[in-house]
């Protein structure tokens with residue numbers, strides 16, 4: 001059997017789902033091939049923090065653009081996607097981190113990102129369950145939270161309503177030169193193929209510098225109001241940047257449902273999805289440092305997922321040497337945030353439209369230099 005499409009997307013995580021909707025909205029014939037279920041990969045394991053990050057100008061441009069796209073989409077999202085905007089508080093635990101809070105404040109305000117400096121008393125007032133005293137923090141008011149799995153399901157179903165075809169339960173085995181083969185023997189032809197297979201993307205496009213980076217999350221019973229914002233320690237950035245060592249950082253998210261999600265951990269070189277008790281213990285210990293009452297809360301579930309990490313911490317978005325195959329992977333811990341922007345950049349690129357931000361920093365053309373990075 002053989003079918004023909006304009007766009008064939010591998011993977012129905014949030015990135016593949018966003019691509020499917022973006023291209024279906026352009027009236028193109030879209031197929032999405034998912035070996036498992038919609039959002040069964042990293043998307044289903046993620047926190048769903050829609051966050052502006054400024055580790056690099058390219059990361060800042062992508063996350064800012066992405067956040068504006070989520071704001072535009074928000075009215076269309078179903079209630080089950082639990083989208084809301086509690087804002088993020090970046091918490092300083094010492095004076096040097098407070099200096100970083102001030103730097104972030106200056107950088108964000110100078111580029112129009114709404115935020116507020118909180119001194120020690122103001123922080124304690126807006127988040128009474130935090131330990132006292134803490135030096136202060138930065139409240140970034142537009143940051144949002146959503147249920148990633150429900151959001152991805154919405155994107156896929158919106159794409160299907162526009163004619164996109166979803167094929168689940170079958171893996172893509174090869175994809176090149178406008179031809180995709182599935183593990184049931186089916187061949188799909190498509191003018192363009194998008195590899196949105198997350199951490200498994202190298203199994204379809206060999207040689208791309210994407211590595212699995214394991215993460216754990218812990219869910220509590222509902223405690224409405226226990227935390228009023230997404231609470232992240234500034235040390236989270238150190239954890240996200242840590243080169244090879246295992247790391248944990250305090251990151252707590254109040255879901256619209258009242259549940260708290262406690263993160264987060266990062267591990268390279270551990271491809272086993274099983275829970276690592278010592279990592280969970282370290283996460284809870286770190287969380288209890290910032291929220292001393294937290295050990296009394298009831299936790300109900302823990303799980304792991306695999307981020308798709310690149311050496312320069314930027315995603316791979318755009319054509320490969322085989323110009324019929326495009327990458328949409330390598331989003332590490334920001335793929336929920338940047339999914340919509342990834343899809344828009346790819347569509348702008350393929351349709352020859354101007355983009356809101358340049359695609360250049362994310363193009364796979366930089367792979368050769370990445371591979372030379374020690």
Ligand SMILES: Cc1cc2nc3c(=O)[nH]c(=O)nc-3n(C[C@H](O)[C@H](O)[C@H](O)COP(=O)(O)OP(=O)(O)OC[C@H]3O[C@@H](n4cnc5c(N)ncnc54)[C@H](O)[C@@H]3O)c2cc1C
Nearest residue numbers: 011013015035041042043047049172198215334335336337
């Ligand atoms: C613990 C944790 C917390 C996170 N928190 C956040 C957060 O708060 N905010 C944020 O922005 N990001 C967060 N992330 C990152 C985010 O989850 C990912 O960046 C994002 O989900 C990537 O989406 P994706 O669609 O590229 O990949 P995935 O969701 O992994 O989807 C890829 C899909 O491709 C399918 N697939 C793979 N190979 C094949 C094949 N050969 N054939 C067919 N299908 C295939 C897989 O089954 C999978 O469904 C977190 C990640 C983790 C692990």
